Amino acid sequence: MIQAGLGLYAIAIPALLLVLLASAEAIWPRRALVLGRSPRWRTHALFFVSNAVVGRLLSFLVVVGVAANWAEVNQFGVLHLVALPFWVEAAIAFIILDLAVWFQHFLMHRNPLLWRMHAVHHSDRDLDVTTALRFHPFELIVSTFYKSAIVALLGVPLLIALAFELWLNANALFNHSNIRLPRRFDRMLRLFLVTPDVHLLHHSTLVDEQKHNFGFALTLWDRLFGTYQAESIFGAENQKIGLAEIDDARPSAFIWSMKQPMT
Template sequence: MQENLVRLFIALGVFLLMVSWEAISPRRQTVTRKQRWPINLGLAFFNMAMMRLTIGGLAFFSAIDAGEKSWGLLNQLDLPFWLNAFLTWLALDFAIYLQHIITHKWPLLWRLHQVHHSDLEFDATTAVRFHPLEILLSMFYKVAWVYALGAEPAAVIAFEIILNGAATFNHSNVNIPIKLDRILRWLIITPDMHRIHHSTIRQEIDSNYGFSISLWDRLCRTYTADPAGPQETMDIGLPRMRAPQQVRFLRLLQLPFINNGRG
């Protein structure tokens, strides 16, 4: 219970920081907050309530269970706590990178993930625009990795806090000086880097899959440095989702069951 409150307060703090930064110094001009924010935040609250009533905290409790039963790779090694925690975080971050690629390449999972890409603009609320079934499947995927790794429980909580904060940051519409952005990209995913992944151009969508660190995209050659057009005016989202009736809350919940196209 306490760890959930800590995660919630940190997530809210990061979100408020980023939306304030967006208001003061935006990268792109956005005009549809009144239409988009109720949908995106509605999905966020729906998913939070669903997880709270079902399997919220499962990854953390799975890590405790794996430790008690000595399951998983790291539980077979006599490592200092700091190294165990670091390897847990690094492996889980790579797992999420792989998961992201799979959601794009496997048509059944793309049906769910397209809800995230259907946002026609790009700001901090885009980070929470996910179909509830994708959230559930993602949790079971993480649990499998937690047991296989023998993940350190404290590191699992830290990983989820970092992941949530990084996703809010790299989806935000904030203006970072170009030179600073290029430096930061050697370590973390910046908004300009991740915005490319939300492009309407197929080659750009199929790149920059990372959420926290840029290492995986660079190592696995899925890194794209610049979009074909300017960051300020590049098209965002799925072309077929531009009609207003396509982006209503209930429509997005139904989307995986009525359309599985990639365009």
């Protein structure tokens, strides 16, 4: 029963947010798209369908339904060692999980095998809300097991694990979106959160810029570890997106994208 409910949240909330952000992109676009919407959207819709089962649902069920549930039943994990108020537990869990996700993303860019999987996400020649769906199933499987281990070791309560998954999904959709935020609002927001312009730099074709702004929600970690960069050396408007070695339309094809880690 609980699993069915989780599945509904896992799909319905991000789907609603996706529609809202896609509408905002149509009204306040940040940049003109190189390959346009339709071929990419078709491919990313296929990513969504394939990942809905392998990734998203599996991730929610394993991370929340299995790992958090198991830790709760067995009173396992660091958070069960001391009795803390719920909101303190929630704050600690959110901060540590966010750091863990930052570190995972950092490793994706460091380890050659992990990079093969993550490069599928980076091969998109444009950035919009649908790029947040573009993760190879291999990468989602790796990140599901990684996050489950952290959730179990920490003993994150089920409700908090669920809220974090939704929070992470919402941030991924937001920071990939092609929305022009008012400059001052962006400056203020990015003191804490990864805005679309902050994440845009991470998708630069310049390898050095890809090794900056690893954060998905908080900008704190990049600021702390010296990997924060405010803007591309070319400026946000003129910065090129994607992988330097793939400058054609191949990434907008689904089958090519699925085979990309094996080439």
